[in-house]
């Protein structure tokens with residue numbers, strides 16, 4: 773059973789995945805793969821240089837993430853170009869990692885942490901979905917304070933994704949992360965034990 777975990781930017785996916793890991797879950801992280809597929813010397817990075825020009829590299833030949841972020845978070849067409857280069861590679865990597873895990877643990881759910889689960893095609897590859905939810909005002913505040921962003925930059929990043937209320941309507945389970953961490957942990961524990969039982973019965 774593949775469990776797709778998603779949320780909006782800064783709604784608490786990492787917070788929830790560390791709780792899931794404490795409960796023994798294996799988590800495949802799309803952001804980790806998104807970094808791996810654009811490492812120095814990778815075909816992914818070559819594709820980005822072709823699309824955005826060599827100015828997108830730092831002096832040492834690695835990707836200048838801040839510069840690329842400045843471009844793609846305010847330009848939907850550029851964002852699409854970047855997604856078309858990276859997303860298929862990210863999905864391939866996640867599938868490989870998953871196959872290796874499920875071969876050894878066939879009766880255990882595996883979690884895919886995918887920020888853009890509902891925006892892209894990955895939703896078709898998972899069996900159930902969990903949304904880490906907070907209202908957009910709280911999301912903006914947490915994003916600004918965690919990343920030191922201006923309100924304008926925070927709004928740009930939030931607008932680059934499907935609105936959280938729309939995601940809410942699509943999810944199998946919703947974890948409300950606007951309260952205390954203990955409250956979130958209780959919800960995570962409840963959902964995880966239900967999923968473990970279901971996976972064992974499959």
Ligand SMILES: CC(C)(COP(=O)(O)OP(=O)(O)OC[C@H]1O[C@@H](n2cnc3c(N)ncnc32)[C@H](O)[C@@H]1O)[C@@H](O)C(=O)NCCC(=O)NCCS
Pocket residue numbers: 780781782802803806836837838840841844851854855858862886887888932933
């Ligand atoms: C644009 C990039 C270089 C900015 O890097 P930066 O280090 O500033 O941000 P980071 O990668 O940590 O992403 C932070 C969050 O931004 C959001 N985000 C990232 N990419 C996108 C995107 N293409 N569209 C919408 N939101 C995005 C996600 O919520 C993500 O968790 C980077 O995000 C990237 O390569 N994005 C393309 C790959 C991608 O879509 N990753 C997200 C899931 S696979």
Ligand SMILES: Nc1ncnc2c1ncn2[C@@H]1O[C@H](COP(=O)(O)OP(=O)(O)OP(=O)(O)O)[C@@H](O)[C@H]1O
Pocket residue numbers: 779780781782783784785786787788887914915918949950951952953956
């Ligand atoms: N229940 C909570 N109460 C208060 N602050 C929280 C809570 N949960 C998470 N946070 C804080 O909110 C911020 C965003 O959380 P986190 O980094 O887990 O989000 P994320 O969804 O993984 O972000 P991204 O989309 O950028 O990967 C962090 O600074 C985190 O410490």
